[in-house]
Amino acid sequence: MNDHQTRLSLEDAWTLSIDVLEQNGFSQDQAAAIARSVMAAQRDECHSHGMYRLLDCVRTVRYGGVEPRAVPEIHEKAPGVISVDARGGCSLLAFETAREPFIEKARATGVAVLAVKNAFHFSALWPEVESLANQGLVALAMTPSHAYVAPAGGHSPLLGTNPIAFAWPRPESEPFVFDFATSVVARGEVELHRRAGESIPEGWALDETGQPTTDPSAALAGALLPFGGHKGAALSIMIELLAGPLIGDRLGHQTRPADGSDEGAPQHGEFILAMDPHAFLGTGVATRLQQAEALFEGITAQGARLPSQRRYGARKRSQAEGVIIPQKLHDELVKLRDP
Ligand code: NDP
Ligand code: PYC
The missing domain is CATH 1.10.1530.10 (Malate/L-lactate/L-sulpholactate dehydrogenase, four-helix barrel)
Incomplete structure (x- = not known):
């Protein structure tokens, strides 16, 4: 300190x-x-x-971009699909409200999707997938964020920083979880560099003229880059489609970020998939979870770390x-x- x-x-x-x-x-x-x-x-x-x-x-x-007293509303859409309307409030209470019925649905049907809609969404995704894995489910979550990222080969913001998170339950320890933006880093990381008066590494961002920059303010005014070039950009596009049009919500470039800049609504959606291993494996769950442990042990045995x-x-x-x-x-x- x-x-x-x-x-x-x-x-x-x-x-x-x-x-x-x-x-x-x-x-x-x-x-x-x-x-x-x-x-x-x-x-x-x-x-x-x-x-x-x-x-x-x-x-x-x-600035009126979030409804701070919203009460989310749950809608049953199909045997394996549940939707929760955040009604302009934060995504987090909407997720919490729908979490138990969603878990019940995943257990009843084997595979279930929760669509969070019309939400002010600013948070990390891992707490949500970790909480589902703590209930024995395999979970995947994604959200389109706002247009901060240039497509691979492009120069102007169009895609969101679009995070994707995954969680896998482990028999004797906390779940295996990863959660990252499909931009090289989350925009929040660039903002933290700006607040600390530090430059950002090369390869994170372009300025407003489409030139590479290490100045966080220029990067915030310009565009972040997708991680892994066309591969990260393709994942990012998939996230836009699943957590946008598929669930009846907005794409990243149709939203307005938390600072109130740009046109558009400040809310968008989140797509969460939960899979119950019992539906696939019946009584074989313990054996297969043990099989997965061998992979994790193989990784750490090389001195690498797990996300x-x-x-x-x-x-x-x-x-x-x-x-x-x-x-x-x-x-x-x-x-x-x-x-
Ligand atoms: P990082 O690039 O830091 O990647 C984080 C993930 O990678 C974590 O799971 C982390 O595990 C893992 N990781 C990092 N280094 C290693 C390593 N050396 N070996 C193995 N695993 C590693 O994060 P981002 O900046 O991309 O994203 C940060 C957060 O921003 C995420 O939680 C995301 O949900 C959030 N976000 C939210 C948005 C929204 O719209 N709501 C938009 C964009 C991002 P560990 O945590 O253990 O280090
Ligand atoms: O850090 O990229 C980000 C972000 C966007 C929306 C919420 N967090």
């Missing part, structure tokens, strides 16, 4: 988050769902979607020692709590 940072217990960080949200108009339920997500991210040291995102939540409610390994380590550390956030962020949050 350095002089520009402050340490908070998990309890104090939780209380500060809730107070900031409720003071700025979010209902108790909306605030709690948002705080659970940003606190999980802060605890696991996923800084780009941790407490810093509370600033976006307040900014968005102030989520760092995060679970950070979780243990934060549970013992609390979280560290920039002093500047703490001051900004206190100001939002005590206007």
Whole structure:
């Protein structure tokens, strides 16, 4: 920890988050769902979607981009399809509202999709898929975010940063989980570099004229690049299609980001798929989960790490020692709590 940072217990960080949200108009339920997500991210040291995102939540409610007291509404669409209308509120309470019926559906039908619609969506996806894997399900989630990313070979923002997250239950440890943007990094990471006065690595972004840049402000005004060139871009397009037109919601370029810039509605959708291994394997689930363990052991035996390994380590550390956030962020949050 350095002089520009402050340490908070998990309890104090939780209380500060809730107070900031409720003071700025979010209902108790909306605030709690948002705080659970940003606190999980802060605890696991996923800084780009941790407490810093509370600033976006307040900014968005102030310009009218989110309905802070929305009550989500569940719709049964088909035996394996459930939809939850966030009604302009945050995606997080919509997911939480639909989570139990979704799990029941996945268990009853073997495979189920949850379509979250009309949601202000700012969060990391891993808490959602991890929570499903903790119930023994295999889960995949994706959302189209906003037009921040140039297509491979292009020069202007069109695709979202479009994250994809996957979780696999493990018999004797936390689930295997990955969750990443299909841009080289999440835009939040570029924003954190800008706030810290640091340049970004080459290969992350283009400026407004389509030239490569290492200046985070120029990158935020320009376009991020997809990871892996045409491969990341194709995955990103798939995410736009599944979490947009397929579920009856918007593409990334039809939305407006949290800062209220650009035309369009601030809300969009999320697509979540859950698969129950029992439907595929019956009594053979334990054997097959053990087979998967051999793959994980093979990876770590080479000295490589599993996605989520760092995060679970950070979780243990934060549970013992609390979280560290920039002093500047703490001051900004206190100001939002005590206007
Ligand atoms: P990263 O590029 O940091 O990738 C994160 C994933 O890769 C994690 O699962 C991480 O595991 C894993 N990982 C990182 N390094 C390694 C390694 N060396 N070996 C194995 N696995 C590794 O994240 P992004 O910047 O792309 O995305 C960050 C977050 O932003 C995500 O949670 C995403 O959901 C969120 N996001 C949300 C958006 C939205 O619209 N709501 C839009 C875009 C992004 P670990 O955590 O253990 O390090
Ligand atoms: O970090 O790219 C991002 C992002 C977009 C929307 C929410 N997070």
